Amino acid sequence: MNTVIAGITYRALLGRRRIWMLILLPAVLIGLAILLRSIDSADHRSVVLLMQNFAIGMMLPLLGLIAGTGVIAPEIDDGTITHLLSKPISRPVIVRTKFAVAVSLLALFAAVPTFVAAWLMVGFEADIAVGFAVGALAGGIAYAALFLALGVVTRHAVTIGITYALVWEGLVGNFVPGARRFSIQQWAQSVTDWLSTSERIDVETTLAFSLPALAIVTVVGVVWAGTRLSRFSFTGDE
Amino acid sequence: MSQATAPSPAGQRPAAAPAVIELRQVSRWYGNVVAVNDVSMTIGPGVTGLLGPNGAGKSTLLHMMAGFLAPSGGTATLNGTQIWRHHDVYRSIGLVPEREGVYGFLTGWQFVLSSARLHKLPNPEDAALKALATVDMEAAKDRKVETYSKGMRQRVKVAAALVHEPQVLLLDEPFNGMDPRQRLHLMDLIRAMGAQGKTILFSSHILEEVERVAQQIEVLVAGRHAASGDFREIRRRMTDRPHLFVIKSSDDRKLAAALIADGSSGAVALTPGGLEVQAIDFRRFTWLLPRVARDHGVRVWQVAPADEDLESVFSYLITRST
Numbered sequence: 119m120n121t122v123i124a125g126i127t128y129r130a131l132l133g134r135r136r137i138w139m140l141i142l143l144p145a146v147l148i149g150l151a152i153l154l155r156s157i158d159s160a161d162h163r164s165v166v167l168l169m170q171n172f173a174i175g176m177m178l179p180l181l182g183l184i185a186g187t188g189v190i191a192p193e194i195d196d197g198t199i200t201h202l203l204s205k206p207i208s209r210p211v212i213v214r215t216k217f218a219v220a221v222s223l224l225a226l227f228a229a230v231p232t233f234v235a236a237w238l239m240v241g242f243e244a245d246i247a248v249g250f251a252v253g254a255l256a257g258g259i260a261y262a263a264l265f266l267a268l269g270v271v272t273r274h275a276v277t278i279g280i281t282y283a284l285v286w287e288g289l290v291g292n293f294v295p296g297a298r299r300f301s302i303q304q305w306a307q308s309v310t311d312w313l314s315t316s317e318r319i320d321v322e323t324t325l326a327f328s329l330p331a332l333a334i335v336t337v338v339g340v341v342w343a344g345t346r347l348s349r350f351s352f353t354g355d356e
Numbered sequence: 357m358s359q360a361t362a363p364s365p366a367g368q369r370p371a372a373a374p375a376v377i378e379l380r381q382v383s384r385w386y387g388n389v390v391a392v393n394d395v396s397m398t399i400g401p402g403v404t405g406l407l408g409p410n411g412a413g414k415s416t417l418l419h420m421m422a423g424f425l426a427p428s429g430g431t432a433t434l435n436g437t438q439i440w441r442h443h444d445v446y447r448s449i450g451l452v453p454e455r456e457g458v459y460g461f462l463t464g465w466q467f468v469l470s471s472a473r474l475h476k477l478p479n480p481e482d483a484a485l486k487a488l489a490t491v492d493m494e495a496a497k498d499r500k501v502e503t504y505s506k507g508m509r510q511r512v513k514v515a516a517a518l519v520h521e522p523q524v525l526l527l528d529e530p531f532n533g534m535d536p537r538q539r540l541h542l543m544d545l546i547r548a549m550g551a552q553g554k555t556i557l558f559s560s561h562i563l564e565e566v567e568r569v570a571q572q573i574e575v576l577v578a579g580r581h582a583a584s585g586d587f588r589e590i591r592r593r594m595t596d597r598p599h600l601f602v603i604k605s606s607d608d609r610k611l612a613a614a615l616i617a618d619g620s621s622g623a624v625a626l627t628p629g630g631l632e633v634q635a636i637d638f639r640r641f642t643w644l645l646p647r648v649a650r651d652h653g654v655r656v657w658q659v660a661p662a663d664e665d666l667e668s669v670f671s672y673l674i675t676r677s678t
Contacts, residue, residue, distance in 0.1 A: 120474070122470050122473045122474050123474070125470075126459060126462070126470060129459075129461055129462070130459065130461065133461050134461070196457075197453065197455040197457045198457050198458065198459050200424070200451070200453050200455070200457040201457060201458070201459065201467075201470070201471070201474075201516070202474070203424065204422065204424075204446055204449070204450075204451045204517075205443075205446050205471070205474040205475060206443055206444050206445075206446045206447045206475065206476075207443060207474060208443055209443065348441055349426070349441065351419075351424065351425045351426060352419050352424035352425055352453075
């Protein structure tokens with residue numbers, strides 16, 4: 119972890135228009151929670167539906183994509199990564215620092231708003247708020263690693279990331295039950311299910327499968343990104 | 357403007373031994389395209405200019421020396437240590453890339469200070485101030501980089517590259533975008549650093565630019581190492597090459613007959629655009645032409661070089677080296 123790299127990365131992400139993309143979806147989530155609560159529709163079923171479909175199903179992968187690719191891909195595209203790569207710092211350290219920044223942003227803009235939204239609707243009932251917040255954090259960590267690796271490996275990280283999150287997890291997962299086993303969303307929800315006592319939460323994968331899967335995606339993503347950055351050629355070809 | 361002075365050791369780092377970059381049979385290709393072809397050269401202390409036309413492979417070669425590109429064949433070393441995938445070499449190397457590579461949202465001060473901190477210098481603030489002073493950017497240091505002119509960005513990149521007082525400085529087309537005053541200042545700085553025994557390599561496609569700064573010139577053409585030597589040697593080889601002139605006169609035919617009789621002209625052709633003469637011995641030809649014209653009563657209207665562009669000069673050098 120390098121604090122100088124972290125500082126530059128935070129400023130690059132939060133000082134530009136990207137911050138509005140990070141704020142918009144959590145604001146919508148909290149707005150919907152307030153709306154449901156104000157019309158007395160904040161029962162367990164509504165809360166779980168909102169959290170599963172919006173917080174974990176849409177907001178988390180999109181924020182993961184913005185934060186995961188945003189910490190490194192724009193620097194590679196515009197050449198500013200040269201400033202970091204021409205220093206006596208190991209490239210895996212650069213990747214781990216960027217990963218830590220992405221995770222912290224996802225904790226702030228995904229896990230915390232998820233907790234706040236659920237808490238606004240049902241308080242601490244059935245540990246739904248805590249369950250979804252921890253699930254969002256676990257999923258966010260895996261998304262950050264996956265999309266960070268994509269950001270290093272390819273210039274088409276956003277396209278591939280959106281295809282994975284929306285087409286594979288969102289569309290294919292709805293029609294092909296087996297596809298759900300390979301979905302970060304499903305793994306995140308199994309963490310939620312483990313922590314919450316609500317019977318409204320249905321998950322496709324067991325915790326015994328999901329936790330190792332989350333760990334493997336995270337570790338492989340970060341290590342792969344570090345290795346690829348070590349072999350990174352400035353012209354983009356290798 | 358402040359006088360350019362090379363940064364001197366001031367408690368940042370002890371004086372290091374002279375640094376030598378060595379390329380041995382280095383090649384780099386992208387698919388079927390060969391960008392650099394079997395280049396061997398040694399870059400030692402002093403200022404070396406890497407000269408070549410656009411697209412000659414200068415940036416590719418410089419990136420391999422900077423460890424930003426893996427050679428497809430051969431080796432690039434700094435003091436015997438492989439450069440590629442060896443990030444510790446950046447303790448000794450400062451790099452000024454041609455591409456912008458500057459965070460626009462940082463101020464000049466923050467950018468150079470971040471460089472000092474990334475190098476883990478014992479006193480990063482002092483080092484950053486000194487580097488900014490070296491490139492005459494103290495007055496604008498608190499402005500965001502995105503408000504800088506291209507020349508100012510170039511100078512702040514140089515400051516960031518100098519902040520750790522590297523033994524090797526690699527600059528890719530460093531004078532691009534600079535106004536004449538900034539250009540002279542950077543030239544003075546590079547010369548001063550070279551005189552201190554640092555190893556400095558800069559690329560350029562402008563011969564005059566290289567001639568004014570570098571003692572040693574390496575010429576790269578179409579990815580090949582076309583020539584090597586001090587600027588006098590390179591200039592001599594460029595001057596001594598066959599020159600092609602187009603001459604317009606009152607009697608082209610008579611002038612052609614007179615010129616071909618002398619050994620300084622290799623080929624003479626009468627064309628609708630005038631008389632095309634290939635001069636083998638440039639100095640004798642320029643001495644001879646007005647005399648021959650006078651002696652034969654021919655009035656010369658125009659003498660124009662037909663191949664004075666750099667591409668022609670470089671092409672000649674590459675054909676000589678093969």
